[in-house]
Amino acid sequence: MTTPQQHDPDNNSQLDAQGRLRHFLTTEGLSRDQLTQILDYAETFAGVGERPVKKVPLLRGKTIMNLFFEPSTRTRTTFELAAKRLSADVLNLNIEASATKKGETLADTLHTLEAMHCDMFVVRHAQSGAAHYIARQVAPHVSVINAGDGSHAHPTQAMLDVFTIRQHKPDFSQLTVAIVGDIAHSRVARSEIHALKALGVKTLRVVGPRTLIPAGVEQLGVEVFHDLDQGLRDVDVVMMLRLQRERMAGAYIPSEHEYFRRYGLTEARLAVAKPDAIVMHPGPINRGVEIDSQIADGRHSVILQQVSHGIAIRMAVMAMTLGRQGGENTADEDAG
Amino acid sequence: MTDSAIDIEATLDDMTQRLRALLTASGRDDVALIGIHSGGVWIAQALHERLGTTTPLGEINITFYRDDFSRIGMHPRVKPSNLPFPVEDRHIVLVDDVLYTGRTIRAALNEIFDYGRPASVTLAVLVERGGRELPIQADIIGQTITPAQGEHVKLLGPEPLVLVTKGTGQ
Numbered sequence: 001m002t003t004p005q006q007h008d009p010d011n012n013s014q015l016d017a018q019g020r021l022r023h024f025l026t027t028e029g030l031s032r033d034q035l036t037q038i039l040d041y042a043e044t045f046a047g048v049g050e051r052p053v054k055k056v057p058l059l060r061g062k063t064i065m066n067l068f069f070e071p072s073t074r075t076r077t078t079f080e081l082a083a084k085r086l087s088a089d090v091l092n093l094n095i096e097a098s099a100t101k102k103g104e105t106l107a108d109t110l111h112t113l114e115a116m117h118c119d120m121f122v123v124r125h126a127q128s129g130a131a132h133y134i135a136r137q138v139a140p141h142v143s144v145i146n147a148g149d150g151s152h153a154h155p156t157q158a159m160l161d162v163f164t165i166r167q168h169k170p171d172f173s174q175l176t177v178a179i180v181g182d183i184a185h186s187r188v189a190r191s192e193i194h195a196l197k198a199l200g201v202k203t204l205r206v207v208g209p210r211t212l213i214p215a216g217v218e219q220l221g222v223e224v225f226h227d228l229d230q231g232l233r234d235v236d237v238v239m240m241l242r243l244q245r246e247r248m249a250g251a252y253i254p255s256e257h258e259y260f261r262r263y264g265l266t267e268a269r270l271a272v273a274k275p276d277a278i279v280m281h282p283g284p285i286n287r288g289v290e291i292d293s294q295i296a297d298g299r300h301s302v303i304l305q306q307v308s309h310g311i312a313i314r315m316a317v318m319a320m321t322l323g324r325q326g327g328e329n330t331a332d333e334d335a336g
Numbered sequence: 337m338t339d340s341a342i343d344i345e346a347t348l349d350d351m352t353q354r355l356r357a358l359l360t361a362s363g364r365d366d367v368a369l370i371g372i373h374s375g376g377v378w379i380a381q382a383l384h385e386r387l388g389t390t391t392p393l394g395e396i397n398i399t400f401y402r403d404d405f406s407r408i409g410m411h412p413r414v415k416p417s418n419l420p421f422p423v424e425d426r427h428i429v430l431v432d433d434v435l436y437t438g439r440t441i442r443a444a445l446n447e448i449f450d451y452g453r454p455a456s457v458t459l460a461v462l463v464e465r466g467g468r469e470l471p472i473q474a475d476i477i478g479q480t481i482t483p484a485q486g487e488h489v490k491l492l493g494p495e496p497l498v499l500v501t502k503g504t505g506q
Contacts, residue, residue: 020409044397044416053450056400323409 014135020324023135023144024317026153027195035198039163041316042309048085049311058319059088063118066092067134068147069125074283074307075147075157079122082314091118106130110137119322120145128152128187143321145314151185157282158191160313162199164306165237168278172196176203178231180263181241181290182212182252188282189241197221207231208263211252228263235273238300240265240281243290256289266292270300278302341489344497347462347478348379352386355429355460355476364427364456370394372444373415375433375491379462382497383431391426394419401443423452430457433491433499435464438472463499465489 014023019034027035048056064083068076076092083090095109113121120143123131128150135144148154169175177196183189183206196204197220206213207225218224225231232238243259253259265279279291279300287293296303359365368391371380377395384393396417399410430444441459448454460476465483483489483501492498 041410041414044399044414047416047418048400051451055450057446058400058405061406320410323405 016324021317021320022324023131023146024155024321025131025135025144025146027155027158027191027198028153030195030198032198032200035159035162035195038159038313038316038320039166041320042159042163042312045085045315045319046309046312048315049308055085055087057087059083059086059322062086062088062120062322063116064088064090064120064122064318065113065118066090066122066147067113067124068092068094069123069130070148072124072148074310075124078307078310079145079147079156079314082311082318085311086315086318088119088318106133107137110134114139114142119143120318122147124148126150145317145321148187151187151190153191154187154282155191155195156310156314156317157188158195159317160306160310161188161192161239161280161282162195163309163313164280164302165278167305167309168302169236172199172201175201175237176205176235177201177237177239178205178207178225178235179239179241180207180228180231180265182243183208183217183241184212184214184252185244186241189239192239193220193222205231205235209253209259228265228269229272232269233272236277238265238270238273238277238279240279240285240291242282242284243286245286256286260289264288264290264292265295267294267298270295280306283307341481341499341501342463342479344462344499348382348386351460351462351476351478352383355383355458356387358458358475359427359429362456364458367391367427367429367458368394368421368423369429369431370396370419370444370448372430372432372440373397373417375462375493376431378491378493378497379433379460380429380431381494383429383460392420394421396444396447398440398443398447401447403439403443417447419448419451423448423454425453425455428454428457429460431460433462434489435459435461435472435474435477436467436489438468438470441472442470462491463489 014021014025016022048054066076066079080090080092121134122145123134124147129152130149131144131146138144146153146155179189179192205223205225206217207228210226213224277300279295281291281303285291285296287296295301359367367389369380369384369389371377373395380393397415399414432440459474461474462478463481464474464477465481488502490500490502492500
């Protein structure tokens, strides 16, 4: 494994001195090997959900706090389930996003919770950088997992998406992937782009209206399309993004109807993709806004598989970050 | 490092005979074999072939059940457990390469019980050495060995299977 300096351009210190995951804050800067290791662990944990007893004792005695400053059902539930399947104790704290900016209030909240001897914070916050901020504040033995910060990153969502792709199409070097929708405001898209580039997909496209594609996105190594039919031509994977309705107020798009007409995924639009293309969506889906029901429920859709994979991915990063204590890893020595 | 301390093929033949006799005597002819990753799986494969067992071989990886996780962390290469049969009410033969502290067997039993309640578990090991830290004994033992204190005993494989002892000062 390479040194954290080489792979940590933001100096966000999500890796420890041995290059192992201490926190999981972003997919940016992680190497192909590091990402692959997360996927491999998730593969192992996926089997736990299919057993009669859906639980392993790995994190018994650990306490995990879900700190949700922004509401989320799916992400919080799958984090909670992941922690429980690892036998950790979980507390869910839904802290209403207040007008106060991060700073004193957040730090105080944090130190109060730390005094309760927890081992991990899973953080969802409307403000970009919140998880990084918290990671800088916590005691050395505490790990932080970013469950979505503003429009910055949502690394576990990106990893479960990549995991889902790998289940269907294992050879990334042959793949053409299109991410469709509001790229500019999407933390999911951002984390997906970093992960997919590091894993070496052949072609990565972003498709959407000019107002929703950030300037300079090409520098991340993606191809930009404003026309859906061109963007979907011969793709193996279509990753739809949710259209956040609050964007309408900002006049980024004329109307939902108009958006669906130009960028909504329908059977007819998907016809130009490869016949075995898979369609993904991070949920919750807006039927008839970015995706047609026929597609969402159809044979190309892997949307519900993504949800199940979310549990396995979250188990993997929880186990990796909390299972890092104790210096050199000597686990390959038989204990007898 | 020394060459294989025992004749593994002959030991496996002998283990097979004794295991078959034990199972017949206890009325447990229809068994399912589970090998503990990774050395135990190789031994279980050999016994599976020799016994002509029809139930497919189970493999178990006890990484998630180890009692030293908080000290040594995640195993770098984790292969999923795979038990391709219902454990409930089955007679199980659990197989490992080296029986030493007994902690691996404890972890394996815990994991097996998370798949169901077996009718019985019989333990077969290629070699056993002293140093038990838990009250666990094998039913079938290929060989008993007495390595020097501080020496590790390890099965290398799968082709060929070689039992090696390594000093701590390697």
